[in-house]
């Protein structure tokens with residue numbers, strides 16, 4: 001083999017290794033969630049019945065049913081592949097939901113069917129966490145301060161409203177999903193769904209108060225697709 005051929009063979013090997021390291025090429029769907037119209041003003045939460053939590057705030061936190069950012073961006077929208085992707089096995093890491101300052105952090109938590117869900121109580125008071133499941137088994141559990149995290153699983157896909165039976169202002173959502181292709185819009189409304197194999201997909205965007213929207217799209221290879229969702233704000 002000539003010297004030139006050796007160099008070319010080496011380059012081919014290097015290129016092949018780089019592709020293997022990067023993993024299978026997939027498409028990426030990203031975009032922004034916004035609203036049009038005027039959202040209802042979120043009220044400050046009155047925590048005076050729970051002084052251990054109330055004292056954690058200099059100004060009362062706002063209800064989080066609708067959380068917006070600049071440029072009409074809409075936060076806490078679950079954007080996920082609702083059709084076209086096979087069901088995925090649950091990942092080994094746990095999804096974490098924390099009760100802190102008598103609020104749920106995060107307000108909307110997405111995780112997969114049969115993935116471990118760890119629920120922490122960081123407060124000096126007892127909470128009674130109550131996921132209002134209809135498809136999955138409904139339960140409620142008391143969690144006194146200083147107790148270890150609760151470990152739970154949900155066997156079926158479902159959007160589950162969550163409330164606290166002690167503190168009526170505490171509410172959130174568990175989005176239990178069938179596959180790993182999901183994201184929750186950040187404060188700038190942005191979301192990204194990476195590593196989508198070639199295929200036809202339905203992308204669904206879900207918001208606690210504004211409902212759901214869907215868009216169909218096709219991924220052919222490793223392209224980047226932009227998908228935006230605009231929700232109509234409810235003024236009440």
Ligand SMILES: [Cu+2]
Nearest residue numbers: 127164166167
């Ligand atoms: Cu509570």
